[in-house]
Amino acid sequence: MKHWICIMLLATASSPAADRLNIAEDDAAHSGYGGGWGTGKNVGTGFGAWFLRSSGVGPRDSHAGFFIEADNVQGEISALALGGKAFSIFANGLGHENAVAFRAFGAPLQVQDAFSLLFQGGTFRQKFESDDERTGAVGFSLRTGTANAETSDLSTGERLRVSNTEGEANYQIIDGESDRDSGVPVNDAGVSATVLLTGPDTYDLEITDLDTNNTHRLQGRKLGGSPGAPIESFAIFNLDAEDGDVRFNGFQVTRPFTSLPR
Numbered sequence: 001m002k003h004w005i006c007i008m009l010l011a012t013a014s015s016p017a018a019d020r021l022n023i024a025e026d027d028a029a030h031s032g033y034g035g036g037w038g039t040g041k042n043v044g045t046g047f048g049a050w051f052l053r054s055s056g057v058g059p060r061d062s063h064a065g066f067f068i069e070a071d072n073v074q075g076e077i078s079a080l081a082l083g084g085k086a087f088s089i090f091a092n093g094l095g096h097e098n099a100v101a102f103r104a105f106g107a108p109l110q111v112q113d114a115f116s117l118l119f120q121g122g123t124f125r126q127k128f129e130s131d132d133e134r135t136g137a138v139g140f141s142l143r144t145g146t147a148n149a150e151t152s153d154l155s156t157g158e159r160l161r162v163s164n165t166e167g168e169a170n171y172q173i174i175d176g177e178s179d180r181d182s183g184v185p186v187n188d189a190g191v192s193a194t195v196l197l198t199g200p201d202t203y204d205l206e207i208t209d210l211d212t213n214n215t216h217r218l219q220g221r222k223l224g225g226s227p228g229a230p231i232e233s234f235a236i237f238n239l240d241a242e243d244g245d246v247r248f249n250g251f252q253v254t255r256p257f258t259s260l261p262r
Contacts (some may be wrong), residue, residue, distance in 0.1 A: 020114070022046075022107060024253035029083025033068050048104035048233075051148040054091070055098045056240075062093030064238070066101060069247065077247055078212040079189045080118035086247040087237040089138075100237040104147035105253065108230035110198050114254045115142065115234065118210070120190030121164045121246035135180060135240045137172075138246035139163030139170060142195060144229040154235050159225040161202065162193060166241075171207065176222030182207070184216045190247070199229045 024046020025040075032043030042049040054064035069088040071081045080086055091097040109115065121138035123126040136218045144157035161174040164186045171191075180203075189211035198220070205218040223231075238246045 019257050020254040022117045022252060024251070025253050026041050027082040027249055028085040028087045037066050037068050046106045048106065048146070048249070052103070053100050053104040053148065053151045055151040056095045060094050060207040062097055064091040064097040064099040067101060074086055076241070077120065080120050080247060080249045081223045086249045087236070088245045088247050089236065090245045091238040091240050092242045096240045098151040098239045099236070100151045100154050100235055102146070102153070102233060102235045104146045105231070106109070107251065108232045108250045109197055110255065111199055112256050114196045116192065116250065116252045117193040118190060118192050118249040121238070121241060121244065129175040129195050136166040136241050137237070138241050139237060140193070140248070141237065142231045142234045143235060144225055144231065146233045154237055157225060157229070159223040159229065159231055160195065162205070173205070173221070174224065176201070182216070182218060187211055201257070229247050
């Protein structure tokens with residue numbers, strides 16, 4: 001059952017939003033998540049199964065994991081809730097706890113494909129008096145290959161990472177460019193992000209603030225990693241965000257009608 005239609009699309013002269021078709025989609029309100037969100041779950045269409053990995057979790061005050069969160073009376077996830085639910089990842093404790101959810105695309109992304117998601121991860125707040133001093137980050141990654149055995153595989157085959165990084169006022173980008181600062185301010189309400197592949201090694205990024213609906217476009221950026229390597233999977237992550245859980249929703253891949261087989 002489809003709970004939502006397109007979140008956001010980059011409208012360009014070569015691929016206007018009206019001429020695109022969803023080829024993959026998933027959201028947390030899907031009935032398939034009624035029993036929870038775990039490794040091996042394959043819900044929605046156009047994606048492979050989830051692989052959920054955590055690390056740095058010890059016997060004392062160290063926690064990392066994944067759950068389907070329901071919106072509450074305070075409306076904490078209302079901006080990105082679909083059907084009143086969202087995917088949530090926590091990682092907190094005395095160490096540097098990490099939690100990463102990996103998922104393959106049904107097929108590698110093609111030029112002019114657009115990958116979209118909703119993402120909420122605001123201020124970093126220390127949960128315990130003592131905590132690991134390493135920098136925390138939350139966000140998403142596009143990757144070559146499907147390595148998913150452990151959280152450190154997040155960087156394996158990585159071509160693009162977009163994150164809210166502890167101590168930074170703006171969303172950060174790790175790709176083939178030297179400038180990592182997106183210029184887009186981090187906000188608590190969350191954002192809608194779309195990555196449009198414009199070539200084998202280039203992309204456009206569009207980020208919309210879910211509170212103000214202000215949209216920021218970064219065009220013609222270079223992907224990192226091996227030149228020409230296909231984008232075959234994505235990952236969403238919480239690297240020691242402490243008291244603040246990170247939420248995601250509305251995963252989607254769209255493609256121009258002109259790129260579809262006839």
